[in-house]
Amino acid sequence: MVAIAYTVAFQGVEGRLVEVQASVAAGLPSFAIVGLPDKAVSEARERVRAAFNALSIALPSRKITVNLSPADLPKEGSHFDLPIALSVLSALDMVPAETLARVLSLGELSLDGRLVPVAGALPAAMTAAIDARDLICPAECGAEAAWVASVPVFAPARLKQVIDHLCDRSPLSRSTQGEAVASPLTGDLRDVKGQERAKRALEVAAAGRHHLLMVGPPGAGKSMLASRLPGLLPPLEPAEALSSSTIHSIAGLLKDGGIPRHAPFRDPHHTASMAAIVGGGRGARPGEISLAHHGVLFMDELPEFSRQVLDTLRQPIETGEVVVARANAHIRYPCRFLLVAAANPCRCGYLAEPARSCNRAPGCGPDYLGRISGPLMDRFDLRLEVPAVKLDDLDLPSAGDSTAETAARVAAARSVQRARFARLAPDSGVSCNADAPPPILEQIAAPDADGRALIRRAAEKLGLTARGYHRVLRSARSIADLDESEKVHSQHLAEAISYRLPFMP
Known part of the structure; x- marks a missing residue:
């Protein structure tokens, strides 16, 4: 038998x-x-x-x-x-x-x-x-x-x-689902002194799920800013929470049967291997980019990561999934994440600081940031410098909007985007401006005459690629959504272009 x-x-x-x-x-x-x-x-x-x-x-x-x-x-x-x-x-x-x-x-x-x-x-x-x-x-x-x-x-x-x-001798009772996991406590955006421009970029990144790169000296607050980003993101939709939790279940990271409704936040160390970042190893387990699905992947000290690891991020960023190839199978993991990266301007970190000397200036900056390949750099929608905080700023009381106030604007912008894409592309699965395909992007982010002239001049001066051009339009659309504007105007494009300034000659 x-x-x-x-x-x-x-x-x-x-x-x-x-x-x-x-x-x-x-x-x-x-x-x-x-x-x-x-x-x-x-x-x-x-x-x-x-x-x-x-x-x-x-x-x-x-x-x-x-x-x-x-x-x-x-x-x-x-x-x-x-x-x-x-x-x-x-x-x-x-x-x-x-x-x-x-x-x-x-x-x-x-x-x-x-x-x-x-x-x-x-x-x-x-x-x-x-x-x-x-x-x-x-x-x-x-x-x-x-x-x-x-x-x-x-x-x-x-x-x-x-x-x-x-054997029907002592039937078991059905299990009940666990409690939804509460969002972990994070610091308030008001705790960050100064850095108003970086806070604004953080808000734009959260509004449209735009990838963000911050470059600045040590102690400028880059990691502090990144840690506030999950608090700006709206709660996950039920389908998003289930998709994200499925990956965490495979990895054995769900605790006490709870399903998190908040966006995951992953911050791997720069010594992490390729299998740890993109997935693989024994059993082809999901990597950090998949564990950050529908959430944030923070990569601090970005140039210190292996060049091979960094270049493997290029395709997952575009497609939203990673394929771990094996001799007998191809394992697919979703990885639709918001990449936030931080980097020093050079190895010592004080290239632009007049009070400190760098005996390898000025070539140390391009050499250090040159570890980030051009194609990967091009995939960051927002790139900005985070200057050192002045001592006078530290003495000032906390200013600016709180995390709750900023998150309310982000949630409103996300709601507008979700409704827009449900109307224009109901079967595409797109819900954020960062994922808008070019045909739809040209409908929802078509610039006016002044904006078209502005972006043409910027493209010539900054050498924007086709990908860079579309990323500027996506960022401008998110800025317009935060301003509750139906159309993308020249001021929205100007702000989006200001976040695309190159760091390398």
């Missing part, structure tokens, strides 16, 4: 249904797992055997074979423990096969029969919904999986509870 349980293998953010087939046949006593298992899956037989011993279940002295189908799909992770155990129990006539056929399960087994939490409960629930099955997962994962409301989720703490539930 061949018994079948069902589980899921993860390919990117999607789950693929896997049949766990168990056969108990005559032959020399053995326990084999086949079907391209990785090391963690192969070791499941020892965990399953020990968990059975904890329940006083003795495996027969026969040949036990577990096949993970489709056999050409790599199987990775410890979440295969529970379905393997259930398929073997069904083959031993200890669990009803017809009941098991209606269930998708995942979970790691401890040696005493407890169910250990695993990553990926949320995408597993989505797979169960598509296949119209119940989901059984560890107790700690139940609140997370229950966010997929169409799926009955049962979250026991021990293997014995799973067996009793499937």
